[in-house]
Amino acid sequence: MERTAADAMPDDTDLTPQEPEPAATTTETSTDTTAETDANPLMALALKDLQERRDALERDIQELTNRKQQLEADLKTSFAGQSDAIARRVKGFQEYLGGALQDLVQSVESLELVVQPMVVQPSPLDQKPADPNQSVEAPTASAAAVADTFRPDEDLIRAALERFLKQPDVYADPWNLRRSIDAKDIALLEDWFFNQGGRGAQPSRGTRPRNILASAALIAIIGELYGDQFQCLVLAGGPERLGEWRRGLQDALGLGREDFGPSSGIVLFERPEALVERADRLEERGEVPLILIDAAERSVDIPVLQFPLWLAFAAGPGERLDDDDLL
Numbered sequence: 001m002e003r004t005a006a007d008a009m010p011d012d013t014d015l016t017p018q019e020p021e022p023a024a025t026t027t028e029t030s031t032d033t034t035a036e037t038d039a040n041p042l043m044a045l046a047l048k049d050l051q052e053r054r055d056a057l058e059r060d061i062q063e064l065t066n067r068k069q070q071l072e073a074d075l076k077t078s079f080a081g082q083s084d085a086i087a088r089r090v091k092g093f094q095e096y097l098g099g100a101l102q103d104l105v106q107s108v109e110s111l112e113l114v115v116q117p118m119v120v121q122p123s124p125l126d127q128k129p130a131d132p133n134q135s136v137e138a139p140t141a142s143a144a145a146v147a148d149t150f151r152p153d154e155d156l157i158r159a160a161l162e163r164f165l166k167q168p169d170v171y172a173d174p175w176n177l178r179r180s181i182d183a184k185d186i187a188l189l190e191d192w193f194f195n196q197g198g199r200g201a202q203p204s205r206g207t208r209p210r211n212i213l214a215s216a217a218l219i220a221i222i223g224e225l226y227g228d229q230f231q232c233l234v235l236a237g238g239p240e241r242l243g244e245w246r247r248g249l250q251d252a253l254g255l256g257r258e259d260f261g262p263s264s265g266i267v268l269f270e271r272p273e274a275l276v277e278r279a280d281r282l283e284e285r286g287e288v289p290l291i292l293i294d295a296a297e298r299s300v301d302i303p304v305l306q307f308p309l310w311l312a313f314a315a316g317p318g319e320r321l322d323d324d325d326l327l
Helices: 023-109 141-164 183-195 208-229 239-253 272-284 302-306
Strands: 199-203 230-235 266-269 288-293 309-314
Touching: 141 183, 141 208, 183 199, 183 208, 208 230, 208 239, 208 288, 208 309, 230 239, 230 272, 239 266, 266 272, 272 288, 272 302
Parallel strands: 199 309, 230 266, 230 288, 288 309
Antiparallel strands: none
16 A cells, blocks of 8 residues: 555654754853953952042042131130230230330430520619629620530621622522621621520511522531531521512522422421421531421420520511411
8 A cells, every 4th residue: 555645754753844053153252251351450449449539539539528627616615815825925015115115214204304594684773783884795614605605606607608799690509698688687687696596586577488588698608617517497487478488488498399398408397397307317417407497386385495506487476377377
């Protein structure tokens, strides 16, 4: 008998198709595993280094935070102590300053100021001469000593005064009188030089310009006697009066604005205290201050009297040299 195709096939044969295992997949898996294994040590080292840096930064941050907290605590706890230390230092300086000022006061009180003799001429009615032939107008020894201050330079002074009576020399050098004066000005200056010895008050010439002109003649003569070793100090308590003095002396002596100032030949003052302080400094340097006092000043301060050269103009009755008098 003929067997069929179905019968010819064995019974245990699996007719389901079998998928073959791909060889390429097995190869790729093996390659990836090897590459990952080779890269792991490098990644581990990099991660370890980053971790160490992070830990170091965290430690630094923590240390700075602790220091900040410590500083804040110190500021809160030590402010009172610092204030106490500052207070003690200030107290110590105060005590030192008080002691220094006390020593200065004691030094000033111990100074021996030169007391200038006061010349008082008695009235002829009060004098009782022992000898009827004796003159009642004989000067005292002290008055003669004061009057003899400029006697050695009398010829030079009188020659200058005589020269000032002539025609004005408008082209004279600076610090020389460029204007002329009259006989009354000559009499005023002669009395100041030879009777008062360069220290005293003289009657005003009636107006401030006339007083300034006489003062300019005086400055020119003192300049010939002392050269650069003197400085003129003008006291006239008001800007308007000081401006009038500056313009008058500038015109009469041929001066410029640079000749008026602390380090120049003429210094203008509104207050007597500043003038006295300047005169003291000049004497300490061995220089001679010449003090001129405007007629508008009501009095002469006592400290001014100690200086060797000063001239105060005394306003006469009814004379108006102060603008305040007009109010």
